[in-house]
Amino acid sequence: MNSNSRSGDRVASRVLDASALGRPVHRLDAFADRLAKDLAEAFRGGVNRRYRAAFDLRSVSIDRTGQAGDLIRWTAYSGETGRILFAAERPLVLTLLGYRFGLIGRSGAAAPAQADGNGRATATEERVAVALGEELAAVVAARIEAGDLDRPLDAVATPAFSIAPAPPPAAGAWTLSCTVADPLLGEDCRMWFVLDDACMDRLLRGLAPPREKKDAAGADTPFAHRLQMTLTGRLLSRDIQLGELFDLRVGDVIPVFVGEADVLVDDSRLFTAAVAEHRGKLCLTSFNDMD
Known part of the structure; x- marks a missing residue:
C-alpha cells in the first residue's frame, strides 16, 4: 500500500x-x-x-x-x-x-x-x-x-x-x-x-x-584535497639463491645499491623517484610518471 x-x-x-x-x-x-x-x-x-x-x-x-x-x-x-x-x-x-x-x-x-x-x-x-x-x-x-x-x-x-x-x-x-x-x-x-x-x-x-x-x-574543500590515497615507496628488490639465503648468519651483510624507487598506489606502479637523505631520513624526490 x-x-x-x-x-x-x-x-x-x-x-x-x-x-x-x-x-x-x-x-x-x-x-x-x-x-x-x-x-x-x-x-x-x-x-x-x-x-x-x-x-x-x-x-x-x-x-x-x-x-x-x-x-x-x-x-x-x-x-x-x-x-x-x-x-x-x-x-x-x-x-x-x-x-x-x-x-x-x-x-x-x-x-x-x-x-x-x-x-x-x-x-x-x-x-x-x-x-x-x-x-x-x-x-x-x-x-x-x-x-x-x-x-x-x-x-x-x-x-x-x-x-x-x-x-x-x-x-x-x-x-x-x-x-x-x-x-x-x-x-x-x-x-x-x-x-x-x-x-x-x-x-x-x-x-x-x-x-x-x-x-x-567538507563541501568547501577542493575535491583534490579531500581525496585520500596511500603511496608506497619500494626502495629496492634483489634476487637471491635459496642456498645463499639458508647460509645467512647474524651479522652477514648483503651488498645493495639504492637507485630509483618505485612509487605504488595499491599494487599499481605510478611513479619512479630518486632516493635522497634529509636530516637523517630517507626521502623520495624527483618524481617521474610511468608511461
Missing part, C-alpha cells in the same frame, strides 16, 4: 519545495513531535508551576501554512540560531494574564479581562505575550541547536535574544503551529513560531544523518 494515500498523513499533505530537495525534510515531523514534548515540559515547569495554571500543549506541526485567529501581535526573537517570530491567540494570552495576576483560580470563573476580549489589546496583554514568547522561543531555539533529537535540552546553552515587534510573516514561511488547552479556555487555542531561513538551514543540517553532515562540512 502506498503510504501517501493514507488520510491524515502529515507528510502526504506537505507541498513539494524545490529548494528543500535532497535535504532531510522528511524528518521535520519527528522534530515537531520531539519539540511538542519539550514545550509541554516548559509549560509544566514554567507557567503552570509559577501560576498554578493547567495549560496542556496538545500538538505541534510544522509546514508552510498561513496563520489565522485573533492575535495579540507578532514579536521577533533574534539570536545565534536565526530569527523566530511568535504570536498567540488572544484568549490564550488573556487566560495566562488571569492566572498571572490572580484574576482566576483553579476552580474560578474566566478572567475578568476576557470580558473585554473583543476590544483592543492592552499594553499588559502585550507584555504577557512577549514574555510567553521569549520563554517558549528559547525552547524552540535550543531544540534547533541540539541537532540530535535524543539530546536533552539541559545540555544546550540557553540562547539570548534581542526582542522587537515584527510585521506578520510572509506567506509560505516555515511555521510551527501549536495547539494549547486549558480547562478555562473552553476551546483549544493556537500559537505559532515562524522560522527564518537561517533557523531552517540550521535545523535541516542538524537533522541530516551523520554521513551527510560530514559531506556538508
Whole structure:
C-alpha cells in the first residue's frame, strides 16, 4: 500500500519545495513531535508551576501554512540560531494574564479581562505575550541547536535574544503551529513560531544523518584535497639463491645499491623517484610518471 494515500498523513499533505530537495525534510515531523514534548515540559515547569495554571500543549506541526485567529501581535526573537517570530491567540494570552495576576483560580470563573476580549489589546496583554514568547522561543531555539533529537535540552546553552515587534510573516514561511488547552479556555487555542531561513538551514543540517553532515562540512574543500590515497615507496628488490639465503648468519651483510624507487598506489606502479637523505631520513624526490 502506498503510504501517501493514507488520510491524515502529515507528510502526504506537505507541498513539494524545490529548494528543500535532497535535504532531510522528511524528518521535520519527528522534530515537531520531539519539540511538542519539550514545550509541554516548559509549560509544566514554567507557567503552570509559577501560576498554578493547567495549560496542556496538545500538538505541534510544522509546514508552510498561513496563520489565522485573533492575535495579540507578532514579536521577533533574534539570536545565534536565526530569527523566530511568535504570536498567540488572544484568549490564550488573556487566560495566562488571569492566572498571572490572580484574576482566576483553579476552580474560578474566566478572567475578568476576557470580558473585554473583543476590544483592543492592552499594553499588559502585550507584555504577557512577549514574555510567553521569549520563554517558549528559547525552547524552540535550543531544540534547533541540539541537532540530535535524543539530546536533552539541559545540555544546550540557553540562547539570548534581542526582542522587537515584527510585521506578520510572509506567506509560505516555515511555521510551527501549536495547539494549547486549558480547562478555562473552553476551546483549544493556537500559537505559532515562524522560522527564518537561517533557523531552517540550521535545523535541516542538524537533522541530516551523520554521513551527510560530514559531506556538508567538507563541501568547501577542493575535491583534490579531500581525496585520500596511500603511496608506497619500494626502495629496492634483489634476487637471491635459496642456498645463499639458508647460509645467512647474524651479522652477514648483503651488498645493495639504492637507485630509483618505485612509487605504488595499491599494487599499481605510478611513479619512479630518486632516493635522497634529509636530516637523517630517507626521502623520495624527483618524481617521474610511468608511461
